[in-house]
Amino acid sequence: LLDSVSLAIREGENIAILGPNGAGKSSLIRAITREYYPSRRGEDVTFRFRGQDRWDAFDLRSHIGIVSGDLQHTFTRGISGREVVLSGFFSSIGLFFSHEVTGAMEEKADEILAFLGVAHLADRLMLEISSGEARRLLIGRALVHDPGTLLLDEPTNSLDLAALHAFRATLRRIARSGTGIILVTHNLHDIIPEIARVILMRDGAIRMDGRKAEVLTDEAIGGLFCVPVHVVSEGGYYYATGY
Template identity: 30%
Template sequence: MKSFGSVRAVNGIDLTVRPGEIIAFLGPNGAGKTTTIDMLLGLGKPDSGTVSIFGRSPRAAIAQGHVSAVLQTGGLLKDLTVRETVRLTATLFADPRPVDEVLERAGIADIGDRMVVKCSGGQQQRLRFAMALLSDPGLLILDEPTTGMDVTGRRDFWNAIRADAARGRTVLFATHYLDEADAYADRIILVRQGRIVADGTAAEVKNLASGRTIRATISGVDESELAAIAGVETVERHGDSYSLTTRDSDAVARHLFTATDAYDVEITSHGLEDAFIALTTEGSAS
């Protein structure tokens, strides 16, 4: 538990992270993600309950090099080169990994002589990643690591993270980009109002948003007629095309084919965004 005045930011999150997992920690603003990460990094203490990483307190685990973090901003001196930055950071550890090794693993060995101020946002984040690898941590925590990056920067950053995680490192990341969670996470945890509301693989979490969407081009009907079809939950119109959500897509599709002139019919399962909205918005089940 963690509260700030009358606001309870974390309301009983019970979470066990297994070695080697890549975990996406998702939730709307104010759900308690950052507060939880702060406690994992020893930047805050729970009002009740405990936080233990590798059998140690967060601060002890970090001091011994078992935990590292890649945050959104900060931590870089713009008048140093990339290699000088990593070399300087390495002096903070008793037994750091070689500088050239972490530059290679972060995918920035080719820009080691570049001034930090000349690096793009994505390159600077990969530099922070290289710095985080110096202690060879068992757990790497990423807090919104690709905010503000362009598509190429995001892709390159995640390729570097994924390649490194294949070595067995555990990664916990918070992000607002649901496509990143869908593409890279082995496990997704959704939080709402300081509580976990879903915990599983991307497929398992998606299945919690039950139903499917049928998209079709139909003429000569209006939204009220389509809404009256048994099993249809919502209807949206886009010109002559309609999107219908339903928990019985077979029956609804059968009706469209036999009772309307529907064509270009497409049936899709709900995605991670649908599950996110269904499970984390006000009024959803806890």
């Protein structure tokens, strides 16, 4: 799945992992989230987070928040926006009778809903809102423990232009608040101006890793996606044209 990937990310760093479908991006994310465990015969392969290679999964919640398409699919049910955010305290899909929601949790959830601009969705059901609105609620769920890093796997899939605009504004607000962003995507236009480092992946391997302006070039992006492109920059965003 992954070919000799060696990668170090500093806590609080804003990076994008860019590559075509099948590049190995999701496999790398599943290694980070411990769904996949790295191993290769005859070699010592390690995965280390904050200096440790063994963690209690619950302890990780205060360090890294995760939003993915798979997670959103599990929330396509009659759960309110506030319940979605509150469920982050319990790493559950919604709330259950065994969960004791405290006043402090309620206050934190309302604070996050307001910060993300989705307070109006607090009482709406996930079945009744758009994909973009649901995505922002899931980000709220990931932020309840004030993680140092927010990891987003293909976050703009299925979003229209208006939803993409709102989502990028939300992501910029989070980055400016000091939370590190790891953005995994196949779209150049997902990369917000606050992201300074870009990693290119293809065929399970890292092809390039460096400063955004040095990586997002015609040659590098054209070679990554195997199409001739012209990369343009506007307002801090990058776009591929000419294909």
